Amino acid sequence: MSTISHPALGSLRGVTFASTIQYRNIPYARFNGRFKEATLSDGPISSSGTVYDATEWGPLCPQTKNGIKFDFALAGVELPHIDDYRMSEEEGLNAVITVPKDIQAGAKLPVIVWIHGGYWVVGGNSWPQYDLQNLVELSIRLGSPVIGVAFNYRLGVAGLLASEDLESNGNFGIKDQVLGFQWLQKHIAGFGGDPSNITAFGESAGAMLLSTLLQLSSALFNKALVMSGSATLRPSKTELQQKALYNDVINHLNLAENTAKERVEELSTRNIESIISSLPPLLHVGPSLEPGFLDEIVTLETISEKTTPSWCDEIVIGDCFHDASCFKTRVLNHENNAAYFIACIESVLEPASAQAIINSYHIAASNSPEESLVHCMELLTDLRWYLPILHFALDQKQGSSTAISRYHFHQTNKFDCQWKGLAAHLFDITLLLQNHSDLLQDDDLKLSKDMAERFLNFAYGRGFVSEAEGGSEGNVVVWGPNGHTKIVSADEYDEMLRNGRGRLLRSLGWETCEELANALQFGPKK
Template sequence: MLRHPTLGKLRGLESPLTIQYRNLPYAQFNGRFREASIRDDPVSVDDAVYDATQWGPLCPQIPDGINFDFALAGAELPYTKRRIDEEHGLNAVVTVPKKHADGKLLPVLVWVHGSSGFRRALGETCYRLGILGLLASKELNSGGNFGLKDQILGFQWLQKHISGFGGDPNNITAFGESAGAMLLSTLLQLPTPLFKKAMVMSGSATLRPSKTEKQQEALYNDVVSALDLTEKSSEERKMLLYEIPYEDMIAKLPPLIHVGPSVESRFLDDVVTLSTLSKSTSPSWCTEIVIGDCFHDATCFKTRILNKPNNAEYFIGCINSVLVPEQAQNVIHAYSLSPLDSAETSLVKCIELLTDLRWYLPILYIDIGLEKTARAPKVSRYHFHQPNKFDCQWNGLAAHLFDITLLLQNHRHLLGQDAIRLGEEMADRVFSLAYGSGFVSKHEDDGSGNTVVVWGPDGASKLLRREEYDAELRRGRGMVLLGLGPDVCERLAGTIQFGSSR
C-alpha cells in the first residue's frame, strides 16, 4: 500500500518489477461539450485504501478500435475489454518501478495514446476523442478542443501529484504516436509549460490541422445531418446533442470523420501549416524534441485512400491537376509512378509519396524553421525503416505503428531476434532522452544537430547526416518536394487525400 501525500492510501497492482496504479481520476467531467476541471481531492475516502488495481473506464470511442491498430501492427494480442463511461473516462495510469533510490525522484515518461489501442506504457491519461472531444460550433456555444484541454489537465495533475509516486514533476517526457503525436505537436504550440521533453512519432499538427470557424461549422452541419437533426429547431437540436447516448451518436456518424482542433481565441491562435513550421519552432519551455516517421507511414490510409484498383493512375491524375507540367513530371519520375504498374507495386509507390507529403515534409520544414530561430529547443530526428515480418498485408514494409510495436514490446514473444534487439535499442534512446543524456548523445553529434538516427532495415541502428539520409534512404525525394514549396505540397496532399485541395 502507498500512502500518497495528496491522493491518500492507494493499493496498486504488483508485477515482478513494477507497481501500477490504475483508474486515478485526474479531472472532473462537467458535461458533454464542456471543459473539464482538474481533480485535486484525495481519491481515498474516510482513510480507506483506494483500489487502484483495476482498469478505469475509457472515454467513448469507436467500438473495438484497438483491432484497427492491431491490423496496422500486423498481429493481434489478447487484451482486457475496458468499460466505456463518458462521465468517468478521465483517469490516469501511473506505473512505478519497485527498485529505485529512496528519496531520489525519477524521470517521468508519459504515453499519449492515439485514437485507440496500444495503451501499455509507464504512464498515460485517457482523454476525450473524436466528436465528443473536438466538436465546436456557435450553436452549442462550444469552442471545441476538449480533448486537448483534457490532456493539459492531465499534465497539470501529474505536475502536482507525481512526486508522491517518486517521479520528478520537473522532468516529464511525453511521447505519442499517430493521433497522439498530432496532439503533442499541437500542445507544443501553446504557451503553457506541460512537459520538459517530447517525442513526436509519426504525426504532426499539419496531419490534421486546426480548423477555422468556417470549417468547424461545416463539420458541425455534417454531424447534425448524420444524426438526422437538420429539421429540428435550434433548441431541440442542442438538447438532443447533449442527451443522445454516446453509443447512438458513434453508431450514426462515419467512423473516420475528419475532426480536428479548433482555432480558438486565447488558446490556439492559428492553423499550423508547413509554411508556419518553416518560420518558427516550438516554445522554449520544452528543452528537447524528438521527431520522426516510418518509411511507410501512409499504410494507415489504406482503407480511406489507397484502395483503388490502380492507385498510381489516381495519384498521377492528382499530381497533374495541381502541378505545372515540369513539376508534375519531376514528382512522377522521383516516385517511378506508372499506370502500367501492378496493383501491389502501385500501392507501395503511392504509400511512399503520401508518407513523404504528410509525414516526412513536416520534419524537413521543422529543420528549416530551426535554422531561423535563435532560441530553440534541441531537436533530434529518427526515421524507422525496419520491415514488418508478421504474416500480414504489411509484410516487408516499415508500416505505421510497427515502430511502436517494437518500442513498447507488447508483441515481444512474436518478434524475431533482430526486431527484439532493435526494440531494445529504441527503448535505450527513449530512456536516454528521459534521463537527460539526449536522444542523440554529445559524442554522436558534432554540435551541429545534423545527426539522424536510422532504425532498420537490418534490425540495427545507424547514424547519418541529414543530407546523407535524404539522398541515400529517401532517394532525394525530400528535396524534390521541398522545391515545390509548402503551399503547393499541401494542396497536392489535400487533393490526394480528400479529392480536393481543402
C-alpha cells in the same frame, strides 16, 4: 498487491509485477458535463482509513466499439484483450501510473507520458499494446528507471465537436491532456517522480495532439518525442470547417430539421454511445482555432515557429518510411492508384515538375496494383510526414532554444499481414513499447532494445544521439532495416534512403506541396 500512502491522494492499492507497481483508474480530471471543460481533480481520492483500489482498469472515454481492431490491423497482429471495454463519460478521464518497486525515499525519477493515437476517435490507456509496464520494467533492467504515465482523453464528437449551437470551440480532448500534465506537476512527486523532468511521447493522432500542445504558452513538459504525426497532418479547423463537420453530424443523427435548441438538447442528453454508433467510425474530427488557446493554423511554413516553444527543452521528431499505410482505406483504395495519383499530380504541378515527381516515385499506370500501392504510399508519406519533419528540423526559427533531433524508421513488418515487408505506420510503437516481444524476430528485438535505450537516454537528458556518435546536430538516427541502427547526416539520409526526394519536394515550395497533398487526399484540383 501493494499500497502506497500518497501525501495528497491518500492510500492507493496497485497491481504488483516483477519489478514494478501499476496504479490504474486514477482520476486526474473532473467531468463537468458533455461539451464542457473538465476541471482538475484535486485532493484525496481515498477517505481516511480506507484504501483506493487502483488494481482494475478504468473505463475508456466513449468511442466506437471494437476500435482496438483498427489499431491491431495497422500493427498487423493482435494481443489478448478485453472483448468489450467499459466506457464512461463521467469516469473516463483517468490515468495509469507505473512505478518501479522499492523507490528510495526522496527519489525523483524521470517521468514518461504516453499519448495514444487512434484517429482522434479511438484509443485508451488500458489497451494492451499501449501498456507502459514492460517499458518501465526494461528501464529498471537497463539502470535507467522511469515512471510511466498514460492518460485517457475525450475523443470524437465528445472531445472535439464545435459549433455556435453548442456555444463551444470544442478542444475538450486537448484540454483534458493539459489538465493531465498539470495534475502530474502537482502529484507525480508523491509517486517518486520528478515534476521538472517530464518527457511526453505520442504517435499518429497522439503525435498530432502532442504537436498541438507544443503550440500552447503554458509549460506542460520538458521534452517531447513526436512520432509519425504533426500539427500539419490535421491542423486546427476554421469556424467554417467546424460548421461543415457539425452539419454532417446533425445529418447523420437526423436532426437537420430540428431547431438549434432541439439539436443541442438531443446532443447533450442522448446516450453518447448511441450518438457515436450513428456516425461514421473514423469521423474526421480535429482541433479548433480558439482565441487565447489555439490562435493560428500550423502550416508547413510555420511548423517550426509554432511548435518549438521556449518551455520545451528538446524535441525528437520522426516517421516510418511507409507511414501512409494508415491512409489505405481513405486514400490508397482506388481501382488504379497510379492513374489517380498521376491525374492529381498533373492537376497541381507544371509539366516538368509533375514528371519529376512521377519519375522519382516510379508511379506508372503499367505497374501492378501492389507496386502502385507502395509507390503512391511513399509519395503520400513524404508529403504528409517526411516534409513536415524537414521543415521542423531545418527551418527552426532564429534564436530558438529548443534542441531538435530526428529519426526515421525503416524496419519492415514481418507479421503475416497486409503490411508485411513495409516499414508501416505503428510498427515502430510495436517495437518501442515492448508489448510484442514474444512475437518478434531477433533483428526486431535488437532494434527494439536500441529504440528503448535511446528513448530512455533522451528522458534522462543524455541526448537522443550521444556525443560519441557525433551528437544530434546535423545527424539523423535511422532505425532499420534488418535490425541495424545508423547515424548519418541529414543530407546523406535524404540521398541514400529517400533518393533525394526531400530536396525535390522542398524545391517545389511548401504551398505547392500542401496543394498536392490535398489533391491526393481529396481529389484532383479542378
